[in-house]
Amino acid sequence: MNLNYSDLIKIEKPSRYLGGEFNSCENCDFTKISNCFCFPDLYEVGMSHTGMKILYELINSLDSSFCERCFAPKEDFAQMLNEKGLKLFSLESHTQLKDFDFLHFTFQYEMSYTNFLYMLDLADIPFYSKDRDDSCPIIIGGGPCAVNLEPLADFLDVIIVGDGEEVNVKLQSIYKKGMSKQEFFDKIKGIDGVYIPSLYEINEQQFSIVNCNEKIKKAIVKNLNNAFYLSKPVVPNIDIVHNRGAVELFRGCTRGCRFCQAGYIYRPVRERTIDKICDLSSSIVKNTGYGEISLFSLSTGDYSNLLELIKKLKENPILKNVKFSLPSLRLDSFKGAYSFESKKSSLTFAPEAGTQRLRDVINKNITEDNILHSLEDAFNANYDKIKLYFMIGLPTETMLDIQGIVELSKKIQSVYQGIKGNKKRPKLTVSTSIFVPKPFTPFQFEKFADKNDITMKTDYLKKELKAIGVNYNYHDYDISLIETILARGDRKLAKVILNAYKLGCIFDGWTDKFNYDKWCQALNEIDITNYINEIDENIPLPWDHIDIGVSKEYLKNERKKSREAQTTRDCRQGCTNCGLIKFGGCGVINKI
């Protein structure tokens, strides 16, 4: 590294770029297959992400490969690199990204796309895959956005769709140092989860793939219990967003909320056993010194034997001083769970919609009674700070549904008063986000709400919630609009994203950095109505060549049912034939 004291001392938190953390890879031997995991956001955000840590540790456990890390730097650091004529480098061996065999980018949210280009630019790597010869690293994209990375398809060499654990090991074992990209692509095409965008042609009218004889099936780790999981995560030297251990209880979700992409793309549900979770928790605590473990999943209350798990964790001597947190508890899930969790300052619940009708439309299978009873429990357990999350701009929504948010808040206040006395009010905060239609959900065809409509609704909520003493936060409309365009994007957007980046858009997910005017300028060339209006169910979609296991017919039918406010049961109570069985099996069924 050619940076000295005089350089680094000018930078905000230089340690973001310098590595050296406990459990980080020390043996960076470039005669082995060299990998760098790149997270298109700041260190503090990226290092809080468990998926990245799993793949990092996994690749470092292989004999013939090693893996380093790199994060999107803040502007001050980027400017310094440019001034000094340096290129973006990895944390561990301070090697420039250009010199790795593989760069693995993870896309957790669409608003990180420009940061991907920002990192390539700082690394002096050509943006378009067609402009990169064999001397450039192979650039792989993964993460939840991989189910539709068409907007970045022209920039990426390989996209990994689905669970990364097994397919990444396969790719590492197939690759040999010095192998040409073409040879490598020939060897890996056809593997489940591997999508090589350059092999596909585009229909210029609809921008969907034309030469796809067989769909690209997402990779599934069938047995999560035996799958690799981290036990020696890198322990950051500086504070980060979530500085704690994390154990994934299960992957997938059976609830079937119709707006939720994670709920469909991670199917089927696969659980880890209680013993496995206890083992993983204790090795993480031993190997890190962490005093807190987050037991996470998409809906933690749905773990099939949460009570027993809690009992076992409490009995384990290594875990005796460890605090546990259970994120993503649903309103109606097991109430004893609160008492196990370390006491938090506030509880968060997501009713998502203000009326029963709309909750039925989105298939959020909870009733008002569920909500009020759960809150009664929480108030009895002495919680008085409650955060409620709702979405606005949902399909079929009317003002009645928005009023419903206010009514529900009032009812919650009276439940509180019933317990604590008439004059008291709980500290209630309502947050609304704007519904963004996402690929592979029943609502993938829906229209994105108009600005006037959203403004009218947020204005109403601001006024009415203030009147009853409830705090109100809401998401930025413009960011959600761009998110919709990118989420349902096609290959035409590559140019747009590159333009946006060239105009100076980076860190778009950060409200203070997001620049709507520049995005509008970048979007000038295309007709954005195609991306935000309702999509005709019968035309091909840009992501139709990807098979996540849930059939398009199922999604369409779910959408149809939503229009009649008909719910679909949680499929643990009986399979609803989403398509997973045909795809390769579903463990949920075996449980029934």
Added chain:
Amino acid sequence: MLLIKFRKVGTFAYISYLDCRDVIIQTIKRAGIEFSYSQGFNPHELVYFTPPTSLGIESFCEYAYIVTDYNDIDNFVLKFNELSPKGLKVDWVKNIDKKPNFYDLIDCAKYIIKLSKPLQVDFSKIDLVGDDLEFADKVFNISYIDNEIHCVLACGQKNNLKPSKLISHLQTIENFEVIKIIKTNLYNFKDKNNLIDIDMLL
């Protein structure tokens, strides 16, 4: 109770005082060594450190006092150094009974400032101590050898001079970059010719 002497070197020099505190606590926890905790609503580990070294300065003279019942000092060094991140290492550990008053003991510190290029100006002609009031009584000793400035600067509670201030001043005379700054010793001040390394007093 344990007194430890440790160093923060290499890139670990860029870990702030508070973060370093957390890293040391976490390392000791990984080693399975139990702390004593403060009383009260929010109990915390009882660990006390010498005054902060500015960010970016490598230091070979950091000390901490740890309240714990653990007393196997050889094992402590072994375990700590095996489980600490790169650049953070313990040099020695002592069993002691009484908490030392670091702030009373420490008056000044020795630094080596490595420069990117040899200085053109005649260093001996720069009068830092006499003229500039800001530095009077704060620069105890200063010399220039082979691209390096060696100096002893005030580092006490009342009288304190950060090396970065001295550097900024020198940079107004001649432009140079600093490769690294190393803090080598902490002293107790008897008189100008009598600086006692606090190693001797602990």
